[in-house]
Amino acid sequence: MSERMDQWLTELVRLNEDDRVTDRQLNILRAAVEVFAEKGFAAASTSEIAQRAGVAEGTIFRHYKTKKDLLLSITVPVIDEFVGPFLLRDLETILTAQHERFEDFLRAVLFNRLQFAKKYAQVLRILAQEIPFHPELKAQLKQYVTENVLKRLVGIIEHFQEKGEIARIPARTVIRLTVSVILSHVVLRHILFHDAPWRDDEEIEMTVRFIVQGLRPDASRDQK
Amino acid sequence: MSERMDQWLTELVRLNEDDRVTDRQLNILRAAVEVFAEKGFAAASTSEIAQRAGVAEGTIFRHYKTKKDLLLSITVPVIDEFVGPFLLRDLETILTAQHERFEDFLRAVLFNRLQFAKKYAQVLRILAQEIPFHPELKAQLKQYVTENVLKRLVGIIEHFQEKGEIARIPARTVIRLTVSVILSHVVLRHILFHDAPWRDDEEIEMTVRFIVQGLRPDASRDQK
Amino acid sequence: MSERMDQWLTELVRLNEDDRVTDRQLNILRAAVEVFAEKGFAAASTSEIAQRAGVAEGTIFRHYKTKKDLLLSITVPVIDEFVGPFLLRDLETILTAQHERFEDFLRAVLFNRLQFAKKYAQVLRILAQEIPFHPELKAQLKQYVTENVLKRLVGIIEHFQEKGEIARIPARTVIRLTVSVILSHVVLRHILFHDAPWRDDEEIEMTVRFIVQGLRPDASRDQK
Amino acid sequence: MSERMDQWLTELVRLNEDDRVTDRQLNILRAAVEVFAEKGFAAASTSEIAQRAGVAEGTIFRHYKTKKDLLLSITVPVIDEFVGPFLLRDLETILTAQHERFEDFLRAVLFNRLQFAKKYAQVLRILAQEIPFHPELKAQLKQYVTENVLKRLVGIIEHFQEKGEIARIPARTVIRLTVSVILSHVVLRHILFHDAPWRDDEEIEMTVRFIVQGLRPDASRDQK
DNA sequence: CATGAATGAGCCTTCATTCAT
DNA sequence: GATGAATGAAGGCTCATTCAT
Numbered sequence: 052m053s054e055r056m057d058q059w060l061t062e063l064v065r066l067n068e069d070d071r072v073t074d075r076q077l078n079i080l081r082a083a084v085e086v087f088a089e090k091g092f093a094a095a096s097t098s099e100i101a102q103r104a105g106v107a108e109g110t111i112f113r114h115y116k117t118k119k120d121l122l123l124s125i126t127v128p129v130i131d132e133f134v135g136p137f138l139l140r141d142l143e144t145i146l147t148a149q150h151e152r153f154e155d156f157l158r159a160v161l162f163n164r165l166q167f168a169k170k171y172a173q174v175l176r177i178l179a180q181e182i183p184f185h186p187e188l189k190a191q192l193k194q195y196v197t198e199n200v201l202k203r204l205v206g207i208i209e210h211f212q213e214k215g216e217i218a219r220i221p222a223r224t225v226i227r228l229t230v231s232v233i234l235s236h237v238v239l240r241h242i243l244f245h246d247a248p249w250r251d252d253e254e255i256e257m258t259v260r261f262i263v264q265g266l267r268p269d270a271s272r273d274q275k
Numbered sequence: 276m277s278e279r280m281d282q283w284l285t286e287l288v289r290l291n292e293d294d295r296v297t298d299r300q301l302n303i304l305r306a307a308v309e310v311f312a313e314k315g316f317a318a319a320s321t322s323e324i325a326q327r328a329g330v331a332e333g334t335i336f337r338h339y340k341t342k343k344d345l346l347l348s349i350t351v352p353v354i355d356e357f358v359g360p361f362l363l364r365d366l367e368t369i370l371t372a373q374h375e376r377f378e379d380f381l382r383a384v385l386f387n388r389l390q391f392a393k394k395y396a397q398v399l400r401i402l403a404q405e406i407p408f409h410p411e412l413k414a415q416l417k418q419y420v421t422e423n424v425l426k427r428l429v430g431i432i433e434h435f436q437e438k439g440e441i442a443r444i445p446a447r448t449v450i451r452l453t454v455s456v457i458l459s460h461v462v463l464r465h466i467l468f469h470d471a472p473w474r475d476d477e478e479i480e481m482t483v484r485f486i487v488q489g490l491r492p493d494a495s496r497d498q499k
Numbered sequence: 500m501s502e503r504m505d506q507w508l509t510e511l512v513r514l515n516e517d518d519r520v521t522d523r524q525l526n527i528l529r530a531a532v533e534v535f536a537e538k539g540f541a542a543a544s545t546s547e548i549a550q551r552a553g554v555a556e557g558t559i560f561r562h563y564k565t566k567k568d569l570l571l572s573i574t575v576p577v578i579d580e581f582v583g584p585f586l587l588r589d590l591e592t593i594l595t596a597q598h599e600r601f602e603d604f605l606r607a608v609l610f611n612r613l614q615f616a617k618k619y620a621q622v623l624r625i626l627a628q629e630i631p632f633h634p635e636l637k638a639q640l641k642q643y644v645t646e647n648v649l650k651r652l653v654g655i656i657e658h659f660q661e662k663g664e665i666a667r668i669p670a671r672t673v674i675r676l677t678v679s680v681i682l683s684h685v686v687l688r689h690i691l692f693h694d695a696p697w698r699d700d701e702e703i704e705m706t707v708r709f710i711v712q713g714l715r716p717d718a719s720r721d722q723k
Numbered sequence: 724m725s726e727r728m729d730q731w732l733t734e735l736v737r738l739n740e741d742d743r744v745t746d747r748q749l750n751i752l753r754a755a756v757e758v759f760a761e762k763g764f765a766a767a768s769t770s771e772i773a774q775r776a777g778v779a780e781g782t783i784f785r786h787y788k789t790k791k792d793l794l795l796s797i798t799v800p801v802i803d804e805f806v807g808p809f810l811l812r813d814l815e816t817i818l819t820a821q822h823e824r825f826e827d828f829l830r831a832v833l834f835n836r837l838q839f840a841k842k843y844a845q846v847l848r849i850l851a852q853e854i855p856f857h858p859e860l861k862a863q864l865k866q867y868v869t870e871n872v873l874k875r876l877v878g879i880i881e882h883f884q885e886k887g888e889i890a891r892i893p894a895r896t897v898i899r900l901t902v903s904v905i906l907s908h909v910v911l912r913h914i915l916f917h918d919a920p921w922r923d924d925e926e927i928e929m930t931v932r933f934i935v936q937g938l939r940p941d942a943s944r945d946q947k
Numbered sequence: 948c949a950t951g952a953a954t955g956a957g958c959c960t961t962c963a964t965t966c967a968t
Numbered sequence: 969g970a971t972g973a974a975t976g977a978a979g980g981c982t983c984a985t986t987c988a989t
Contacts, residue, residue, distance in 0.1 A: 076948090091408055093317035097984060107950040118984060147430055155411075184315055189306070211431065220481055227463065228456065228476075228485050237454030241974080258464050265489030299974085321959060330977045336960060338973095522954080523970085539856055545963060557969040566963060624855070631852065632763050654907035670928055675911065675926075676904065676933050683903030702899075705892055709900050713937030747953085769980060779954045784981060786952095 078104040079111055088173040088263050092122055092181050123188070129171060130192050132213050153216040153266075156207070157259045161233050165255075168241040176242055201226070206267050218268040227267060284419070302328040303335055308346050312397045316346055316405050341376075350402050353395060354416050377440040377490075381483045385457050392465040400466055425450070442492040449490060456486050472481075526552040527559055531569050536621040540570055540629050558701050571636070574626050577619060578640050600712075601664040604655070605707045613703075616689040624690055627654070666716040671716060680710050729781075742768040751783055755793050760845045764794055765852050795860075798850050801843060801886050819873050825888040828879070829931045837927075840913040848914055873898070890940040896939060904934050 082104035086095040101108045115121040168175060182188050210223040217225060236258050240249060261268050306328035310319040321342050325332040339345040341355060392399060406412050434447040460482050464473060530552035534543040545566050563569040576631045616623060630636050656670040665673060684706050689698060726780050758767040769790050773780040787793040829902035840847060881896040889897060908930050916927060 091315070091317055093315055094408065096982080098982090108984090109952095110948085110952055112985065116985095180404065180407065183400070184318065222479050224478065227459075231459030231463075232452065233454055235451075235459060239451065239455075252966070254448065257448050258452065261489040264491065264493075265485040268490065269488075274482065297973090305948085320957080332959085333961080333976065334974055337975095340960095344960065521969095539763070539765055541763055542856065542962080546961090556963090557971055558969085560964065561969070561971095564964095628852065628855065631848070632766065653974095672926065672929050675907075676930065679904055679907030679911075680900065682898075683907060687899065687903075702896065705896050706900065709937040710942075712939065713933040715936065717936075745952090768978080770978085780980085781955065781982080782953055786982095791979065 075104070075106055075110065076114055079106060079114065079121075080125065084125060084173050084177065086267070087125070087177045089121065092118075092177070092184070096123075119185075122177075122181065122185075125174060126181065126188060127191065129174050129178055130195055152213075153211040154259055154263050156211070157229070157233075157262055158255065160256060161236065161255055164233060164237050165240060165251075168237045172241045172245065179242075215268060216263075217266045220266075228265065231263055232258060240247075299328070299334065303330060303338060303345075308349060308397050308401065311346065311349070311401045311405075316342075316401070316408070321345075322325055322454055343409075346401075346405065346409075349398060350405065350412060353398050353402055354412070354419060377435040377438075378483055380435070381453070381457075381486055382479065385460065385479055385482060388457060388461050389464060389475075392461045396465045396469060403466075410478065416447050429482065439492060440487075441490045444490075452489065453486055456482060523554055523558065524562055525554070527554060527562065527569075528573065530620050532573060532591065532625065535570065535573070535625045535629075540566075540625070540632075545569075567633075570625075570629065570633075572635060573622060575639065577622050577626055579610045579645055580638070601662070602711050604659070605681075605710055607675070607687040609684065609703055609706060612681060612685050613688060613699075614719055620693060621691045627690075663716060664711075665714045668714075670698065676713065677710055680706060731939065747776070747778055747782065751786060751793075752797065756797060756845050756849065757855075759794065759797070759849045764849070764856070769793075791857075794849075794857075797846060798840055798853065798860060801846050801850055801861065802860070802867060811893060825883040825886075826931055826935050828883070829901070829905075829934055830927065832909065833927055833930060836905060836909050837923075838910045844917060846911045851914075861889075875928060887940060888935075889938045892938075894929055898935065904930060 079100065082100045082102075083095075085103060087098050089095075095107075095118075097111055098108050100121075101111055104111075111121065115124060178188075182192065204226050205222045208217060208225045211217045212219060212222075236254070240254075304323065304328075306324045307319075309327060310324050313319075319342075321335055322332050324345075325335055328335075335345065339348060363429050400413070406416065429446045432441060432449045435441045436443060436446075460478070464475075464478075527548065530548045530550075534548050534552060537543075543714075545559055546556050548557055548569075552559075559569065563572060626636075630640065652674050653670045656665060656673045659665045660667060660670075684702070687701075688702075751772065754772045754774075755767075757775060758772050761767075767790075769783055770780050772793075773783055776783075783793065787796060850860075855866065877894045878899050880889060880897045883889045884891060885896075908926070912923075912926075
C-alpha cells in the first residue's frame with residue numbers, strides 16, 4: 052500500500068479517536084482495507100485481518116467493538132472526503148474565480164477526482180461494494196450529498212447557464228449527465244481498469260470536450 | 276416480484292435443464308434472487324432462501340449442488356442476455372437500416388437497455404455486486420464483451436464517423452463515453468433510484484441529445 | 500464380482516424371502532457389498548448403492564426397511580455359513596472317517612476355509628469391520644460359535660488327544676492356537692494380501708505341519 | 724480410562740506440539756479415543772466427542788483442523804510405537820545376549836506385546852478398524868514394517884535357524900506363522916476377550932511352546 | 948493493554964427415509 | 969412395484985466475540 056494511504060489512515064484514526072495512533076491500529080486498518088477489498092465485508096474474516104496485521108485476534112476488538120465497526124471506521128470518513136473536499140477546498144476558488152469557463156471547471160474537477168480515486172482506490176471499492184448492504188452508510192451518503200453537494204452544484208450549473216455555456220435544461224439532468232461521465236471516467240480509470248494503459252491527458256481532454264459540447268446550448272434552439 | 280420476472284426465471288431454468296420447471300424450482304430461484312439481492316451472496320444463508328421459498332433446506336441442494344451453483348444458475352444466463360440481445364436482435368436491424376441517424380440508433384439502444392434493466396433489475400444488482408468476487412463470472416463477462424460486443428460497436432462507430440455524425444476520435448473513447456452515459460442512465464433509473472419519479476421520455480431525449488452533441492464533430496476543428 | 504458370488508447372493512435372498520429373486524434385488528445386494536466393503540457401513544451412502552445398482556434410491560427401501568437391514572441381510576447369513584457348513588457338511592464325513600489323522604483333518608479344514616474365504620472375501624471383510632459396532636451381530640456370532648462350533652470342536656480335539664496326536668493341554672487352548680493359525684492363514688491369503696503371489700500348496704503344507712508339530716505331545720513330558 | 728492411558732496421551736500430544744499439554748487437550752483426546760473406539764471413526768460425531776470432553780465443539784477444531792486430523796493425531800504415533808520399540812529396546816538386548824534360546828526370545832516378545840496391547844487396547848482397536856479406510860495410514864504402516872521390522876526379523880530367524888532351533892523353511896513363512904500366533908494371542912487377550920478370565924502365565928507358556936515345537940526342525944527330515 | 952484459547956451460534960451440505968405419482 | 973423429489977435432522981466446520989491471564 053502506498054505511503055499516501057498510510058497518511059490517510061493515520062488521519063482517519065485521529066479523526067475517530069483523536070488520540071495517539073499506534074502502529075498496531077494502523078496495521079489493523081491496513082489489513083482490514085486489504086481483506087475487505089479482496090473478499091468483501093461478509094466473506095472477510097477478522098482472524099485473517101488479525102493475521103495480516105500481525106496482531107492477536109482479540110486485539111482488533113479492543114479498538115473496534117465489532118467487525119462492522121471496523122468497516123465503518125474505514126468507510127464513513129471516506130464518504131465525507133469523497134464528495135466534500137472538492138467543494139470545500141477546490142471549488143470555492145473555482146467559483147470565486149468568476150472568469151473561469153465551464154470547461155476549466157470540469158477539467159479541475161475531473162483532475163481532482165482522479166487524484167482522489169487513485170489515492171483511495173481500495174477503499175472506494177469497499178465503499179461501493181458495501182453501500183447496498185448497510186443502510187446507515189447509504190443514508191449518510193445520501194444526506195451528505197443532498198445537504199452539501201446538490202445545492203452547490205445547482206448553483207454552479209445555473210451560474211454557467213446564465214453565462215450561456217450550458218443549455219437550459221433542468222439542473223438535475225445536467226448534474227446527472229455530468230456526474231455520470233466524470234464518475235465513469237474515474238471508476239474505469241482507477242477501479243476497473245487500473246492495470247490497462249491510459250493516455251490520461253488525451254482522455255481527460257476528450258471527456259471534458261464531450262461534456263462541454265454535450266451540454267452546450269443548441270445554436271438554433273436554445274440560443275438567441 | 277413481477278410476473279415478467281417469473282417468466283424469465285422459467286426461461287432460465289429451461290435453459291439450464293431443458294426440462295419442465297416445477298413450481299418449487301421457481302420458488303427457490305425467486306427466493307434466491309431476493310435474498311442475494313438484499314444481503315449479497317456471502318451474507319445470504321441457504322436456510323433463509325429455503326424458508327422464503329417454502330421448501331426444506333435440503334431441497335435446494337437437490338437442484339443446485341452448492342450455494343454457488345445457485346448463484347451461477349441465476350447470473351450466468353444474464354451475462355449472455357445483458358450484452359447479447361441488443362446486438363443480435365435490435366442492432367442488426369438498426370445497422371441494416373442505412374438511413375438511420377446516430378441519434379435514432381442511440382435512442383433505440385437506450386430504450387432497449389432500459390427495458391432490459393427494468394425486467395432484470397434485481398439480478399443485475401446481484402451480478403454487479405458479485406462479479407468482483409467470482410473470477411469465473413468476471414472472465415465470462417470479459418470474454419463475451421470482447422468477443423461479441425466490442426468489434427461490432429467499433430464497426431458501428433466507424434459507420435457513423437464516416438457519415439460525419441461522430442467526431443474523429445478513437446472508437447474506444449467514443450464507446451467509453453457513450454456506454455458510460457447509457458449505463459449510468461440505466462443504473463440510475465432502474466437500479467439506484469427506481470423509486471424516484473422519472474419523466475422518462477424527457478430524460479431519454481436529453482440523454483440522447485447529450486451524447487449526440489457531445490460526439491458531434493467540431494464545426495471548426497473536425498469538419499472541413 | 501465373480502459368478503460364484505452371484506449364485507451366493509441368489510441363495511442369500513432366497514433364504515431371506517423365499518420368493519422369486521429379481522435382478523433388481525441382486526443388483527442392490529451386489530452394489531451394497533461393494534460399497535460397504537470399500538467405505539465401511541457408516542460411510543457408505545444408500546444413494547451410491549442405488550446408483551451402482553442402477554435403481555432408484557427409494558427402491559432399496561422397498562426391499563430393506565433400513566440401511567442397517569441391508570447390512571444384516573448380507574452379513575447374517577454369512578455368519579451361519581462361515582462357521583457352520585464345514586461342520587455340518589464336510590466335518591461330519593471327516594469325523595466319521597475314523598481313520599483320519601489330525602493332520603488330514605487340519606488340511607481338509609484349512610482347504611475348505613480357504614475356498615470359502617476366496618468366495619466371500621468381500622463379505623467377510625464387511626463382517627469383520629462391522630461386527631464391533633453391531634452388538635446383535637456380535638451376539639449372533641457368539642451364540643452360533645458357542646452352540647454349534649465349540650462343543651463339536653472340543654469333541655474333535657479330545658478325539659485326537661485320545662489318539663495321542665495332540666498334547667494333553669486344555670481343549671480351549673488347542674482351539675485358540677489352531678484357529679489362530681488357520682484364521683490368520685485365511686485372512687492373510689484372501690483378505691489382506693490377496694494380490695501378492697502365493698505358493699499355496701507349500702504354504703498350506705507348512706501351516707499344517709506347524710500346527711501338528713506345535714500340538715504334538717512332548718516325547719518326554721506328555722507321552723509315556 | 725486408565726492412568727497409564729493418560730500418561731500416554733500426554734506423551735502423544737507432546738510429541739505433536741512439543742508444548743505444554745493442557746487438560747483440555749487431554750480431555751479431547753481421551754474422549755476421541757473413547758468415541759472412535761465405540762462407534763468407529765465415520766459414525767463418531769465431533770459433537771459427542773466435545774460433549775464427553777466437556778468442551779465446546781469449536782474447541783476441538785482449534786487443536787485439530789479436521790476430524791480426521793484428530794484421528795491421525797491418535798493413530799499415527801501408535802503405528803510407530805507398536806512395531807518399533809520392541810525391536811529397538813528389547814530386541815537389541817535379546818539379540819546381543821547370544822546364549823538366549825528362541826524360546827526365551829519368543830517369551831520376551833510376547834510378554835512385551837501383551838504389555839503394549841494392554842496399555843493401548845482402545846487405540847489399537849481404532850487403528851485396526853480404520854486402517855482399511857485410510858490409505859495413508861495403511862501406507863505408513865506398510866512402510867514402517869518393511870523398512871524397520873522385516874529385515875531384522877529375518878536376521879533373527881536365520882540366527883536361530885543356524886543354531887538349529889528353527890526348521891529350514893522360508894523365513895517369511897516362519898514370520899507369518901509366529902506373528903500370527905503372537906498377534907492372535909494379543910488380540911484375543913486384550914482386544915476381543917479382555918473381560919474373560921485369563922490364566923495368563925499358563926497361556927503364555929503354551930503359546931510359546933506351541934510356536935517353538937511347531938517350528939522345531941523335524942528329527943527325521945531336517946536334522947542330520 | 949495485548950493475547951489467544953474458548954465459546955456456541957450458525958453455516959453449508961449430506962443422507963436415510965417417506966410418499967405421491 | 970418402482971420412482972425420485974422432498975424432507976429435516978445431523979454433521980463437520982467457521983467465525984465473531986469474550987475473557988482470564
